[in-house]
Amino acid sequence: MHEYATAPIPGFKLSRQPGDPPPGCTLLGGIGLPWLRDLDFGTTWVDRASAEGGWPDNVRFEDLSYAAHRVMHRLEELQPSRLVIVGCMPRGDAPAGTIRRYAVADLPPLDLVEVHERLTEAVGGIIDLDHTIAVCRWAKAFPDDTTIVEVEPEERGFGLGFSPAVERAIDEVLVLVRRGLAGGEESPQ
Amino acid sequence: MCFKNLPVDFDADGKAFLKPGQTNPYSFDPVTSQRYVRPSSGTGTALADAPPRLKEWSIDPVTRVAGALAVHTVLDLDARVAVEAHSMAMLFRGYEVILKGRDARDAIDISSRACGVCGAVHSTCSSLAIEMAFGICPPPLGVLVRNLGEVAEMFYDHPLHLGLLAGPDYSTAIVSVTNPELISLAERTPSRHAHVHGYRTVKDIMDGLNPLEGKIYLESLEYTRIARVMCTLMYGKYPHPSTLVPGGVSTTITTTTFNEYYANLGKIIDYAKRLAGIWDDLCDFFLEANPRYAEVGERPSNLIQTGIWDDPEAYDATYKNCDAWGQKRYSAPGIIVNGELITTQLTKINMGIEEFVEHSYYDDWTDQGRKAGHFPTDPLGNPMSPYHMWNKETIPRPEGKNFKEKYSWATAPRWDRLSMETGVYGRMWTTAMARQLPDNPYITATGHSLRMVLPRHELPEMELEWKVPARLNALERNRGRAYGVAFTASIGMINLMKAFEYWRKGETKVATSYKVPQDERVGVGFWEAGRGYLTHHMHMDKGRLLNYQINTPSTWNASPRDPFDKPGPYEEAIVGTPILESGRDTDVKGIDILRAIRSFDPCMPCTTHIDTGHGIITREVNSCGCTLED
Numbered sequence: 001m002h003e004y005a006t007a008p009i010p011g012f013k014l015s016r017q018p019g020d021p022p023p024g025c026t027l028l029g030g031i032g033l034p035w036l037r038d039l040d041f042g043t044t045w046v047d048r049a050s051a052e053g054g055w056p057d058n059v060r061f062e063d064l065s066y067a068a069h070r071v072m073h074r075l076e077e078l079q080p081s082r083l084v085i086v087g088c089m090p091r092g093d094a095p096a097g098t099i100r101r102y103a104v105a106d107l108p109p110l111d112l113v114e115v116h117e118r119l120t121e122a123v124g125g126i127i128d129l130d131h132t133i134a135v136c137r138w139a140k141a142f143p144d145d146t147t148i149v150e151v152e153p154e155e156r157g158f159g160l161g162f163s164p165a166v167e168r169a170i171d172e173v174l175v176l177v178r179r180g181l182a183g184g185e186e187s188p189q
Numbered sequence: 190m191c192f193k194n195l196p197v198d199f200d201a202d203g204k205a206f207l208k209p210g211q212t213n214p215y216s217f218d219p220v221t222s223q224r225y226v227r228p229s230s231g232t233g234t235a236l237a238d239a240p241p242r243l244k245e246w247s248i249d250p251v252t253r254v255a256g257a258l259a260v261h262t263v264l265d266l267d268a269r270v271a272v273e274a275h276s277m278a279m280l281f282r283g284y285e286v287i288l289k290g291r292d293a294r295d296a297i298d299i300s301s302r303a304c305g306v307c308g309a310v311h312s313t314c315s316s317l318a319i320e321m322a323f324g325i326c327p328p329p330l331g332v333l334v335r336n337l338g339e340v341a342e343m344f345y346d347h348p349l350h351l352g353l354l355a356g357p358d359y360s361t362a363i364v365s366v367t368n369p370e371l372i373s374l375a376e377r378t379p380s381r382h383a384h385v386h387g388y389r390t391v392k393d394i395m396d397g398l399n400p401l402e403g404k405i406y407l408e409s410l411e412y413t414r415i416a417r418v419m420c421t422l423m424y425g426k427y428p429h430p431s432t433l434v435p436g437g438v439s440t441t442i443t444t445t446t447f448n449e450y451y452a453n454l455g456k457i458i459d460y461a462k463r464l465a466g467i468w469d470d471l472c473d474f475f476l477e478a479n480p481r482y483a484e485v486g487e488r489p490s491n492l493i494q495t496g497i498w499d500d501p502e503a504y505d506a507t508y509k510n511c512d513a514w515g516q517k518r519y520s521a522p523g524i525i526v527n528g529e530l531i532t533t534q535l536t537k538i539n540m541g542i543e544e545f546v547e548h549s550y551y552d553d554w555t556d557q558g559r560k561a562g563h564f565p566t567d568p569l570g571n572p573m574s575p576y577h578m579w580n581k582e583t584i585p586r587p588e589g590k591n592f593k594e595k596y597s598w599a600t601a602p603r604w605d606r607l608s609m610e611t612g613v614y615g616r617m618w619t620t621a622m623a624r625q626l627p628d629n630p631y632i633t634a635t636g637h638s639l640r641m642v643l644p645r646h647e648l649p650e651m652e653l654e655w656k657v658p659a660r661l662n663a664l665e666r667n668r669g670r671a672y673g674v675a676f677t678a679s680i681g682m683i684n685l686m687k688a689f690e691y692w693r694k695g696e697t698k699v700a701t702s703y704k705v706p707q708d709e710r711v712g713v714g715f716w717e718a719g720r721g722y723l724t725h726h727m728h729m730d731k732g733r734l735l736n737y738q739i740n741t742p743s744t745w746n747a748s749p750r751d752p753f754d755k756p757g758p759y760e761e762a763i764v765g766t767p768i769l770e771s772g773r774d775t776d777v778k779g780i781d782i783l784r785a786i787r788s789f790d791p792c793m794p795c796t797t798h799i800d801t802g803h804g805i806i807t808r809e810v811n812s813c814g815c816t817l818e819d
Contacts, residue, residue, distance in 0.1 A: 069410060070417065073414045073417065112401055119353065119410075120252065123349050123353055124306060125304065125305015138401070
């Protein structure tokens with residue numbers, strides 16, 4: 001498979017901004033679609049998790065609700081050593097509120113045609129967890145230790161607030177992520 | 190004479206008036222839409238003698254464009270040409286309705302979300318409309334920071350389109366399937382600009398455009414990173430900046446901000462030098478290999494541009510003076526009809542615009558022009574059509590889904606009832622012909638070209654000349670877009686030097702204070718997106734929006750037929766496009782049709798922004814054109 005050449009522009013230095021965490025942090029990122037009820041889970045979860053406190057010192061939070069290639073660029077700037085992305089994806093194969101946790105390293109090999117299609121959608125402004133996973137895997141922008149935690153949504157209409165099942169999942173995901181970071185979780189399932 | 194079709198004339202002082210003696214001057218009788226009928230080959234020749242092999246061919250969705258676009262075409266396989274086209278915007282949203290009744294200032298942040306590619310153009314356009322309505326004007330450095338942000342945003346749009354969206358249509362991966370004979374020719378064709386861009390042959394360029402692995406493809410993706418960094422310097426945050434405010438920007442600017450911007454602009458300047466050479470070599474190769482590539486996506490040279498990048502000493506945000514400050518813009522507003530510049534006055538551009546819905550999923554709010562609009566004139570007394578955006582009502586009606594009735598969520602904007610196209614090449618065209626650019630060391634408008642001096646960075650100083658094309662087609666749109674990066678970079682240099690001047694003089698204020706007026710006001714933002722024309726028309730009272738209408742470049746380009754059965758620009762560009770693929774009819778991939786469409790850089794999220802009024806639609810639904818009735 002072709003290897004994406006990071007930053008091939010001569011002389012270009014990755015832009016790190018004041019307040020950016022030091023390289024090697026653990027990054028908890030959320031991907032959500034604002035005002036679309038359960039689909040905004042990732043963004044809201046990161047806000048709540050950040051506000052709750054009690055996280056290890058090297059943990060940082062970031063709203064990653066932007067297009068896949070922009071997430072790719074941002075991760076290349078932040079250079080986390082560990083990444084957890086939280087989101088809500090309608091897979092339709094489980095009841096609302098079901099939590100799925102999986103390691104990116106365990107995913108099947110990338111289909112490059114699919115990556116191309118997802119990337120061309122992303123550059124048109126589409127924000128989508130699967131686009132982000134595909135593009136960042138292709139670009140090798142994820143750290144080796146990258147875990148996705150996603151919730152099956154129920155309400156996907158316009159508006160604020162989660163369905164009861166997804167609301168309940170907030171605390172469950174908090175527990176799951178905390179346990180994972182503490183090393184109490186064996187392999188993602 | 191400015192208008193040939195509208196009922197408007199001008200007196201000796203240039204003041205517009207409605208031609209007398211007409212009860213309903215803007216009314217019309219709609220023309221029934223006709224499907225394609227193959228002409229007879231001569232008197233007495235039965236059409237059935239040689240039955241045409243017409244093939245309906247739908248592309249839904251059109252990939253490698255932003256948003257949901259479908260195109261339905263009819264191909265004549267005997268003549269190997271597209272003979273009919275319908276362009277269908279398949280997605281609809283709700284910005285006009287969402288904004289109604291809100292605090293006028295909300296429009297800046299909300300309208301930004303109309304586009305996931307270039308939200309800041311909407312924020313800026315909205316700021317301009319609000320400034321006009323509020324009667325405020327930013328300080329000069331505020332105008333310059335806004336200009337520099339918009340320069341940066343174009344550096345996101347153009348490279349992406351050339352590298353990731355349109356570029357692959359000319360890649361080895363695609364051409365080896367559709368026209369393998371061109372690959373061997375490209376291998377034998379040296380690149381004329383190899384000394385600039387480093388690609389020895391045209392085949393090397395085509396390899397560079399291969400998806401996910403070609404160097405040009407990957408490089409364009411990387412340059413969007415630089416664009417984002419530059420945008421963030423000016424806006425604080427990107428995409429969807431929150432620092433654009435009525436009367437300027439709220440960004441904290443320091444000397445470092447400008448210095449960092451300058452360092453990144455230098456990289457873009459070098460990239461622009463290479464990009465122009467790459468696309469010159471590629472376009473020339475195709476045109477020389479087969480001159481019929483000039484027919485791909487060809488349509489009349491009718492263009493509309495609203496202009497962008499204000500002169501901080503000229504811009505006063507008033508409608509009264511918009512002709513004067515519009516003509517001082519670094520990219521000129523203008524109307525081009527059949528290749529000739531008709532006007533550069535924003536009032537005449539504004540006066541001539543109507544937005545029809547005959548073939549769109551909306552109801553007509555004017556009784557076909559017989560019902561007068563809320564504003565029969567603009568604030569200066571110039572006549573306005575009831576179909577003008579200040580008079581427009583958004584009444585969704587997704588019924589009558591067939592090509593004779595309604596088939597798109599896009600409306601049909603027209604200027605002087607002509608189908609107009611817009612794009613980065615359009616703004617270069619008006620700027621070249623208008624010759625109104627202020628003295629500067631970087632760009633000269635010659636009347637038929639733009640000469641640009643790109644300063645030394647890592648590559649030496651270089652002069653580029655973009656010439657107004659004799660024919661407007663897919664290749665020239667892409668060539669123009671490549672030169673557009675150089676044009677934009679030159680404007681970036683002019684504005685950055687001016688910003689340094691103001692900074693040195695101590696004029697560092699970037700925003701002005703304001704009070705929200707409580708009386709009835711109107712405003713319009715004239716601006717441009719990467720793809721060209723952009724307007725936001727607003728009407729407010731007691732600080733709240735009574736009406737807000739967004740009209741975008743792809744609304745013009747993707748428009749369906751109008752009430753006079755004249756097709757929109759995509760449709761015009763497709764009809765007559767030859768099928769130049771070398772394979773058999775059964776192997777036709779439609780690459781030339783796709784090249785025609787993609788050359789416009791379609792952006793459908795911007796194009797359609799309404800809701801049903803009975804609930805907001807949040808899912809897009811694509812349907813094949815074949816589900817429509819004939």
